[in-house]
Amino acid sequence: MYNKESMKAEEFINHEEIMETLAYADAHKDDKVLLREILDKARERKGLGHRDASVLLACEDEEIIAECYKLAEEIKQDYYGNRIVLFAPLYLSNYCVNGCLYCPYHGTNKNIRRVKLTQEQIRDEVIALQDMGHKRLAIEAGEDPINNSIEYILESIDTIYNIHHKNGAIRRINVNIAATTVENYKKLKDAEIGTYILFQETYNKESYLKLHPTGPKHDYDYHTEAMDRAMEGGIDDVGLGVLYGLELYRYEFAGVLMHAEHLEAVQGVGPHTISMPRVKRADDIDPDEFDGGISDETFAKICALIRIAVPYTGMIISTRESQKVREMVLPLGVSQISGGSRTSVGGYAEEEAPEDNSSQFDVSDRRTLDEVVNWLMRLGYIPSFCTACYRAGRTGDRFMELCKNMQILNCCHPNALLTLKEYLEDYASEDTRRIGMEMIQKEIAVIPNEKVRQKTADYLNDIVAGGRDFRF
Numbered sequence: 001m002y003n004k005e006s007m008k009a010e011e012f013i014n015h016e017e018i019m020e021t022l023a024y025a026d027a028h029k030d031d032k033v034l035l036r037e038i039l040d041k042a043r044e045r046k047g048l049g050h051r052d053a054s055v056l057l058a059c060e061d062e063e064i065i066a067e068c069y070k071l072a073e074e075i076k077q078d079y080y081g082n083r084i085v086l087f088a089p090l091y092l093s094n095y096c097v098n099g100c101l102y103c104p105y106h107g108t109n110k111n112i113r114r115v116k117l118t119q120e121q122i123r124d125e126v127i128a129l130q131d132m133g134h135k136r137l138a139i140e141a142g143e144d145p146i147n148n149s150i151e152y153i154l155e156s157i158d159t160i161y162n163i164h165h166k167n168g169a170i171r172r173i174n175v176n177i178a179a180t181t182v183e184n185y186k187k188l189k190d191a192e193i194g195t196y197i198l199f200q201e202t203y204n205k206e207s208y209l210k211l212h213p214t215g216p217k218h219d220y221d222y223h224t225e226a227m228d229r230a231m232e233g234g235i236d237d238v239g240l241g242v243l244y245g246l247e248l249y250r251y252e253f254a255g256v257l258m259h260a261e262h263l264e265a266v267q268g269v270g271p272h273t274i275s276m277p278r279v280k281r282a283d284d285i286d287p288d289e290f291d292g293g294i295s296d297e298t299f300a301k302i303c304a305l306i307r308i309a310v311p312y313t314g315m316i317i318s319t320r321e322s323q324k325v326r327e328m329v330l331p332l333g334v335s336q337i338s339g340g341s342r343t344s345v346g347g348y349a350e351e352e353a354p355e356d357n358s359s360q361f362d363v364s365d366r367r368t369l370d371e372v373v374n375w376l377m378r379l380g381y382i383p384s385f386c387t388a389c390y391r392a393g394r395t396g397d398r399f400m401e402l403c404k405n406m407q408i409l410n411c412c413h414p415n416a417l418l419t420l421k422e423y424l425e426d427y428a429s430e431d432t433r434r435i436g437m438e439m440i441q442k443e444i445a446v447i448p449n450e451k452v453r454q455k456t457a458d459y460l461n462d463i464v465a466g467g468r469d470f471r472f
């Protein structure tokens with residue numbers, strides 16, 4: 001029944017196909033000849049199918065795993081260079097009618113403080129985020145047709161885009177809200193959102209139904225087919241994700257790759273991003289109660305293999321992960337991270353009270369944005385606040401085409417330097433500014449195209465005189 005071109009969830013995420021894939025992976029995980037063939041295929045940088053990638057995931061041979069890591073690092077360098085894009089989540093409301101067993105927002109949690117931000121409160125949050133230096137947000141909300149209606153989400157997006165405090169501006173809003181209708185996706189597209197993000201949580205239908213016992217999210221098919229509806233509504237950048245820890249990671253890994261293959265086959269473009277969240281402790285949630293917990297090493301292996309299997313898809317790591325884990329996975333293909341995040345509703349404008357339980361999960365990386373920017377540069381990464389792609393029309397297949405041809409380096413790299421300079425001028429601490437200015441000087445010199453290099457240098461000078469925003 002497996003058919004990646006079908007529009008039915010159970011056919012493009014087909015349980016039997018996943019089970020056969022896992023059995024195939026187990027049967028071949030020690031087959032060195034096959035493993036080497038798969039690695040050679042991966043070296044062509046055209047990605048890997050879910051079966052081949054699953055064999056690498058099952059393999060325990062240290063030499064092969066080391067080669068996978070090395071290849072992931074090379075692919076990351078080829079397509080993304082040393083840039084890391086920064087963003088922050090903004091929680092609008094934790095009202096929710098679902099019953100997700102892993103999430104403290106579930107409707108029956110009477111303990112949690114319920115908050116829905118007013119437009120005035122959103123203003124305060126956004127000003128606080130702009131004052132940190134953020135330009136890109138991911139808005140988050142529980143599912144509640146009355147409290148968190150699409151009109152509320154659209155009004156909030158409009159509010160956010162229209163706040164210009166000092167030199168600040170939010171230039172890209174990615175949206176992580178519950179699965180919805182084509183009509184609502186069209187409205188989100190018209191509101192000029194960046195990526196529509198929706199985590200599958202688990203691709204295993206049986207587990208999914210148990211983990212989402214009540215509420216609209218219980219409908220596995222509706223949830224799994226959401227990205228097709230989003231794309232039908234005109235949103236061509238969509239972000240997938242699995243909540244690792246709930247189910248067996250090998251099942252999820254095959255599932256997310258099958259989902260990507262389906263979008264590529266049917267919509268002509270794969271996912272823009274894949275997020276890598278792991279279940280965390282939260283108000284009434286104990287992550288140890290779920291079966292699928294994975295070690296940091298396995299997590300890193302999954303990151304490396306996602307990079308190899310879908311080279312043109314961005315990979316996102318949030319502050320659910322500690323500095324140590326982030327340092328481990330950054331070189332393996334991560335392209336975006338959050339920084340200075342608060343997961344409580346209203347947590348940016350007001351200092352979170354220790355007893356506040358409106359957060360969605362415990363944050364492991366609690367450093368400020370300035371500390372994160374400083375740390376990235378010390379590790380040799382260029383922190384990028386660029387939001388140019390979708391505003392310059394580089395979305396969906398146009399972005400993928402540029403990325404595949406490695407052309408993205410001609411715009412992303414200079415734009416990263418320009419937006420970093422903006423950050424350094426407007427928000428950075430003295431030490432961060434010093435390191436950043438040195439990095440910019442070094443990085444202009446390596447821009448291969450002479451014209452682009454010259455223009456970048458001119459635009460960088462403009463910033464001091466008040467010029468802002470991307471140029472390429």
Ligand code: SAM
Pocket residue numbers: 102103104140141142143176177178179198199201217242243277278279280281282285320360361
């Ligand atoms: N309500 C929307 C939905 O249903 O997709 C928005 C998602 S929610 C604000 C963002 C994501 O947080 C969820 O999709 C889930 O994967 C993740 N999440 C929920 N509980 C979590 C926990 N305890 N630890 C880590 N991540 C969690």
